[in-house]
Amino acid sequence: MNTQSANEMLISEVTGYISELVPINVEEVKSRLSQVVAKYHVTKPQVDEVHPDLTEKISIFLASKKLEGAAESTLDGYGRDLRIFADKVKKRTDEISAADIRGHLAEFHHLKMTSISKKLSVLKSFFGWLTAEEFLQRDPTAKLKPPKKEKRIPKALSVEELEMLREACMTVRQRAFVEVLYATGCRLSEVSALNIEDINFQSMSFKVFGKGSKEREVFLSFKALHHLKKYLNSRTDDIPALFITLRKPFRRLSNRAIQREISIIAEQSEVKKKVSPHVLRHTFATLMLNNGADIVGVQHLLGHSDPSTTQGYAVLSDEKKREQHKKYLVL
Helix, strand or coil: CCHHHHHHHHHHHHHHHHHHHCCCCHHHHHHHHHHHHCCCCCCCCCCCCCCHHHHHHHHHHHHHHHHCCCCHHHHHHHHHHHHHHHHHHCCCHHHCCHHHHHHHHHCCCCCCHHHHHHHHHHHHHHHHHHHHCCCCCCCCCCCCCCCCCCCCCCCCCCHHHHHHHHHHCCCHHHHHHHHHHHHHCCCHHHHHCCEHHHCECCCCEEEEECHHHCEEEEECCHHHHHHHHHHHHCCCCCCCECCECCCCCCCECCHHHHHHHHHHHHHHCCCCCCCCHHHHHHHHHHHHHHCCCCHHHHHHHHCCCCHHHHHCCCCCCHHHHHHHHHHHCCC
């Protein structure tokens, strides 16, 4: 549809609406509206097109979040989910209802509740921001409650399984991966972003920027430091990144590359559980808590802002349960 046709349709619809409210001279109102609308470029979106208003609001929202310091990975996730939503709903933001959002989320019935909850969280953030910034008068997500979270026992490795993983390492780099991820409890992205100069070899520690760009200090064990030094001494390059590719041109290893390397180590081992960098983070937290570590201390080491998140790792082993029973039962 060309601009002239869109202009005429807009003028006719607005004039018709006004005439229903008050008596008017239709031709005079049309003439005046034509003068006003002529200053603008009017287009009518097709039914199968994403509405330009929604696209514009998503762009403004993401730009605002970037200025607030949101991580690139967070922005990518927001952008991806919101573009999928816009492609499905195809309405102006002020026309979107709670029913539209429920219908959209229902399309993901094949996903786990945690994934659906994350998608709803993105939409709540988006519409909540639009309402706060007065782009909208009401927030269509205000009454939508997130689905109940599935209770999952963290898939931590036992001490024996951790040792089996260590013994399966075939290279100094593989062993350094396992030791650093386990000893620090770091997230995969935090380790991937590290540079050699970040490591304080004297204090056996380094600082990382976690979720929300929050800085925290994490610590290496003697074993982790030993194997990290062995790996660094084996390198002949001048790349600043802590973990790099094996072949030229040498470059920083991506999150996916480190994840793939951990999967290779797991396949080489006799460990039956699924092993990933996040499982090593679970293992760090669970074994520390089982060994008597203070939950607040573990919370800070993991970079959790909410103590309840850390509480999810406090799953006692059967041996520890028996020990607690013998120790504290009043006979």
